[in-house]
Amino acid sequence: MSVSNAARTPAPERPGEWSRHAACTDDPDLFFSTFTQLAKKICTACRVANDCHEWIMDVERGQSVHLRFGVIAGLTPHERAVHDPAAPNPTRPPTEPKPKAPAAKKKRRRKLPPPACPSTRAYKHHVRQGEPIDDACRAVYNEERRADRIARQNAKVRALWARGLSDTEIARMAGVGKIVVQRTRDRLGLLPHDTTARAAR
Ligand code: SF4
Numbered sequence: 001m002s003v004s005n006a007a008r009t010p011a012p013e014r015p016g017e018w019s020r021h022a023a024c025t026d027d028p029d030l031f032f033s034t035f036t037q038l039a040k041k042i043c044t045a046c047r048v049a050n051d052c053h054e055w056i057m058d059v060e061r062g063q064s065v066h067l068r069f070g071v072i073a074g075l076t077p078h079e080r081a082v083h084d085p086a087a088p089n090p091t092r093p094p095t096e097p098k099p100k101a102p103a104a105k106k107k108r109r110r111k112l113p114p115p116a117c118p119s120t121r122a123y124k125h126h127v128r129q130g131e132p133i134d135d136a137c138r139a140v141y142n143e144e145r146r147a148d149r150i151a152r153q154n155a156k157v158r159a160l161w162a163r164g165l166s167d168t169e170i171a172r173m174a175g176v177g178k179i180v181v182q183r184t185r186d187r188l189g190l191l192p193h194d195t196t197a198r199a200a201r
């Protein structure tokens with residue numbers, strides 16, 4: 001029973017506008033269950049699979065497979081680790097192609113209208129099309145980047161905290177200040193690990 005709790009805890013929150021269209025919000029637990037194929041199927045039909053893939057690969061970059069959880073963007077923890085060139089993964093085949101969003105590729109079958117402004121998808125669409133970028137789209141995009149950075153920070157701190165590390169150790173390994181670790185931990189409702197006391201015992 002503790003396994004499922006531990007497995008769910010480190011799942012980072014999806015940031016930004018696109019996450020409102022995530023197809024996994026009705027039954028999020030399914031994505032952390034043994035129904036892997038069903039979860040993958042839902043991801044395949046998800047209209048924000050591309051954004052989701054980009055986000056999760058960024059959030060988990062460099063993490064070992066043991067710190068990744070659930071089916072996200074149609075990929076299992078192992079598949080995501082294999083697709084991450086920065087991840088320590090001894091099972092990665094030497095000729096593994098560059099990370100791609102399989103779910104997103106299939107999604108292209110239907111021709112969709114251009115994304116509505118203001119949104120990050122619209123911002124990216126403007127960039128791709130060489131169109132002028134309006135302030136509203138730029139603001140949404142910047143806000144999403146900020147939320148993304150915080151989500152990444154949360155995930156990093158949470159994963160290191162889950163290993164029983166102190167704030168000082170987390171700060172060193174995450175490359176941030178101790179005060180940032182404390183604030184992040186408070187925000188996530190995680191109690192500090194006092195390794196000094198542990199060592200003295
Ligand atoms: S791709 Fe899958 S995990 Fe990502 S938002 Fe869509 S349904 Fe959720």
Ligand SMILES: [Zn+2]
Binds near residue numbers: 123126
């Ligand atoms: Zn726009």
